[in-house]
Amino acid sequence: MGTLLRSSHTCFRSYCYSTLTAAASATTSIASAKKTPNHNHNQNQFLKSVRDQCKSRSFRNVDHALDLFDKMLHTHPLPSIADFNHVLGAIARMKHYPVVISLTKRIESFGISPNVYTLNILINCFCHWNRLDFGFSVLATILKLGYHPDSVTLNTLVKGLCLQGNIAGAVKLVEDMEKKGYQPDAFTCGTILNALCKIGETDMALGLLRKLEEGDFEHLVSLRAYNTIIDSLCKDRLVTEAMNYLTEMMSKGIQPDLITYNSLIRGLCNCSRWREATTLLNEMAQRKIVPSVRTFNILVDAFCKEGMLIEAKKVFDKMIQRGIEPNVVSYNSLIDGYCLQNKLNDAIEALHMMVERGCSPNVVSYSTLINGFCKNKRIDEAMNLFNEMSDKGVTSDVVTYNTLIGGFCRVQRHKAALELFHKMQACGQLPDPQTYAVLLDGLCKNGQVVEAIKMFLEMEDKTLGNDIVIYNILIDGLCNVGNLKVARELFYSLPTKGLQPNVRTYTIMLKGLCKEGLLEEASEIFEKMDGSGCSPNDCTYNTIIYGLLRHNETSKAIKYLEIMVDKGFSANATVASMFFDFLSSNQVDENIQEFLLKLV
Numbered sequence: 001m002g003t004l005l006r007s008s009h010t011c012f013r014s015y016c017y018s019t020l021t022a023a024a025s026a027t028t029s030i031a032s033a034k035k036t037p038n039h040n041h042n043q044n045q046f047l048k049s050v051r052d053q054c055k056s057r058s059f060r061n062v063d064h065a066l067d068l069f070d071k072m073l074h075t076h077p078l079p080s081i082a083d084f085n086h087v088l089g090a091i092a093r094m095k096h097y098p099v100v101i102s103l104t105k106r107i108e109s110f111g112i113s114p115n116v117y118t119l120n121i122l123i124n125c126f127c128h129w130n131r132l133d134f135g136f137s138v139l140a141t142i143l144k145l146g147y148h149p150d151s152v153t154l155n156t157l158v159k160g161l162c163l164q165g166n167i168a169g170a171v172k173l174v175e176d177m178e179k180k181g182y183q184p185d186a187f188t189c190g191t192i193l194n195a196l197c198k199i200g201e202t203d204m205a206l207g208l209l210r211k212l213e214e215g216d217f218e219h220l221v222s223l224r225a226y227n228t229i230i231d232s233l234c235k236d237r238l239v240t241e242a243m244n245y246l247t248e249m250m251s252k253g254i255q256p257d258l259i260t261y262n263s264l265i266r267g268l269c270n271c272s273r274w275r276e277a278t279t280l281l282n283e284m285a286q287r288k289i290v291p292s293v294r295t296f297n298i299l300v301d302a303f304c305k306e307g308m309l310i311e312a313k314k315v316f317d318k319m320i321q322r323g324i325e326p327n328v329v330s331y332n333s334l335i336d337g338y339c340l341q342n343k344l345n346d347a348i349e350a351l352h353m354m355v356e357r358g359c360s361p362n363v364v365s366y367s368t369l370i371n372g373f374c375k376n377k378r379i380d381e382a383m384n385l386f387n388e389m390s391d392k393g394v395t396s397d398v399v400t401y402n403t404l405i406g407g408f409c410r411v412q413r414h415k416a417a418l419e420l421f422h423k424m425q426a427c428g429q430l431p432d433p434q435t436y437a438v439l440l441d442g443l444c445k446n447g448q449v450v451e452a453i454k455m456f457l458e459m460e461d462k463t464l465g466n467d468i469v470i471y472n473i474l475i476d477g478l479c480n481v482g483n484l485k486v487a488r489e490l491f492y493s494l495p496t497k498g499l500q501p502n503v504r505t506y507t508i509m510l511k512g513l514c515k516e517g518l519l520e521e522a523s524e525i526f527e528k529m530d531g532s533g534c535s536p537n538d539c540t541y542n543t544i545i546y547g548l549l550r551h552n553e554t555s556k557a558i559k560y561l562e563i564m565v566d567k568g569f570s571a572n573a574t575v576a577s578m579f580f581d582f583l584s585s586n587q588v589d590e591n592i593q594e595f596l597l598k599l600v
Contacts, residue, residue: 043075047083054086062096069103073110081107085117097125116142120152127160135160149177151185158188162195170195186222193225197232205229223249227259234267242267243276255287262295269302274311277302293319297329304337309346312337325357332364339372347372361392367400374407382407396427402435409442414451417442433467440470444477452477468499472508479512487512500532507540514547522547523556538569545571549578 050068052058059065069087072079084107092100104114104122114122119138126135135157142149154177161170170192174184189208196205209221209229226249233242242264246256261284268277277299284291296319303312316334319326331354338347347369354361366389373382386404389396401424408417421439424431436459443452456474471490478487491509494501501509506529513522526544529536541564548557561571561579571579 043079046071046075047079050083051086054090057090057093059090059094062091062094062099065091065094066099073106078110078112081112081115081118084112085115085121088118088121092121092125095128097129100125101129116147116150116153119147120150120156123153123156123160127156127163130164132157132160132164149182151182151187154182154184155187155191159191162191165195165199167192167195167199167201186224190222190224190228193228197228202229202232202236202238205232221252221254223254223257223260226254227257227263230260231263234263234270237267237271239264239267239271239273256289258284258289258292258295261289262292262298265295266298266302269298272306291322291324293324293327293330296324297327297333300330300337301333304333304340307337307341309337309341309343326354326359328354328359328362328365331359331361332368335365336368339368339375342372342376344369344372344376344378361394363389363394363397363400366394367397367403370400370407371403374403374410377407377411379404379407379411379413396429398424398429398432398435401429401431402438405435406438406442409438409446412446414443414446414448418451433470437467437469437473440473440477444473444480447481449477449481449483466497466499468494468502468505471499472502472504475505475512476508479508479515482516484512484516484518501534503529503534503537503540506534506536507543510540510547511543514544514550517551519548519551519553519556538564538572541567541569542572542575545575546578549575549582554582 050072053068065087069084072083072087088100088103091103100121104118107114107118119142123135123138126132126138139149139153139157142153154174157173158170161167161173174188174192178184193205193208196202196208206229209225226245230242230245233239233245246260246264250256261280265277265280268274268280281291281295281299284295296315299315300312300319303309303315312334316326316330319330331350334350335347338344338350351361351365351369354365366385370382370385373379373385382404386396386400389400401420405417405420405424408414408420417439421431421435424435436455440452440455443449443455452474456470459470471494475487475490478484478490487509491501491505494505506525510522510526513519513525522544526536526540529540541560545557545560545564548554548560561575564571
């Protein structure tokens with residue numbers, strides 16, 4: 001670690017005196033233009049006002065904070081470093097990390113020495129700015145100045161390493177600092193546990209928790225640590241294990257809080273364990289833990305996704321009865337639930353209730369409703385909602401446009417879809433690959449393959465066309481209009497574009513080849529699938545078997561049918577019907593009949 005500190009320290013000093021000079025100068029010029037405070041102003045009262053604004057986070061913007069900072073530098077005598085730390089911390093919370101770094105250098109130029117608190121803020125800024133090497137150089141500065149790093153110093157660096165995904169480095173740092181006499185605290189361990197859980201290493205996190213309990217650090221196993229583990233287990237759908245940890249933590253005198261219950265209730269709902277979720281909700285009341293709007297939102301959303309709209313509405317109404325005002329997430333879940341069940345009138349009523357209760361619908365609210373109407377081919381009503389969005393000042397996003405474009409394609413109004421596509425760009429909303437996929441699919445299904453090819457070429461110019469989904473749509477569209485030549489060229493060109501055909505690509509191509517009677521080529525492609533690491537699925541088998549049967553290649557079809565059944569797949573209704581017709585034609589001997597009946 002010493003080598004890292006020395007090299008980082010050198011580059012940090014160089015960085016600060018060169019790269020940051022411009023930032024510091026810019027800040028100085030901006031701040032110098034501000035009006036200096038009146039010398040008669042009561043300094044104590046002014047500094048108290050600054051501290052209060054920092055604590056309450058009531059700065060209007062970063063310029064407001066810079067204005068106060070500049071005034072502080074022009075008061076006599078100069079305020080203490082503690083006063084400046086308040087402002088630096090506030091600007092850091094606003095995520096203006098480079099500004100904090102330059103202001104720290106400016107304080108030094110006025111002869112004010114930073115303390116450990118200042119340097120901790122600086123480390124935090126470098127960590128969030130993805131310059132952890134400079135963060136370690138600040139640690140070297142702390143040691144060089146004779147200061148003692150505190151738990152905040154250690155925790156900030158540990159968090160920085162975790163943010164970079166370097167969990168092993170975080171653990172190593174804790175071990176090195178322990179050897180130097182710096183003890184980790186509950187926050188240190190909680191940070192590492194949280195990082196492990198975020199990258200899906202729940203087992204490793206559990207191992208660390210047990211190691212802490214077995215060693216001399218049982219006092220570090222806090223509520224936060226248990227909450228992290230419980231939340232991760234619930235996300236992995238290991239709810240029984242999570243409930244066991246609830247029992248364990250309570251047996252150790254660690255009482256669950258709102259975060260604990262929210263994680264468990266969400267986990268239970270995701271596993272459809274409604275009764276237990278309700279029991280936990282009642283248990284919260286007994287423990288005098290007040291459910292939050294998030295608690296109720298978890299329940300409403302889960303019931304809606306399961307189609308249990310009556311239960312969802314009961315929970316929604318209970319939330320209001322308890323004096324907890326639903327937020328936009330609550331209403332959006334309810335709207336989504338109604339749309340999933342095609343209860344669009346109820347969804348509209350939920351939107352109206354939302355507005356009546358003073359909650360403004362957002363883009364998700366409208367996009368969900370628009371999607372519901374589009375799926376039901378009520379495109380005009382969907383457009384009315386789209387226009388209402390604009391009237392209410394809600395800006396449509398790419399999801400809204402994609403939904404409407406798909407809606408127009410679904411009702412075979414491809415010209416309207418294209419008009420909306422162009423309007424989308426005129427309004428400054430850039431299409432994404434999904435936009436093109438929806439529009440190309442709609443054009444192809446409406447027989448507008450030439451228009452689809454034009455759009456595809458436009459995509460390629462914008463480097464948006466390098467997606468196998470797009471090629472699948474085009475190849476399918478070309479095959480459907482009988483343009484097998486171009487479809488085949490696209491299919492065989494995929495490797496040169498760095499794309500690997502997937503099972504759908506192969507199935508589409510097989511269907512096109514079989515349709516044109518090119519059965520040998522279809523069989524060759526089918527045999528190559530496994531070799532390319534793309535195994536045929538039930539749809540692929542049914543496609544080639546159907547093509548073979550249509551061209552009276554019965555023996556080959558039976559061969560593939562046998563392989564398909566051995567792999568656990570079954571014939572679809574069309575293929576099964578063709579085989580039964582074949583059996584009933586009395587052209588098959590009894591042994592083959594018996595064999596086919598078993599397979600089909």
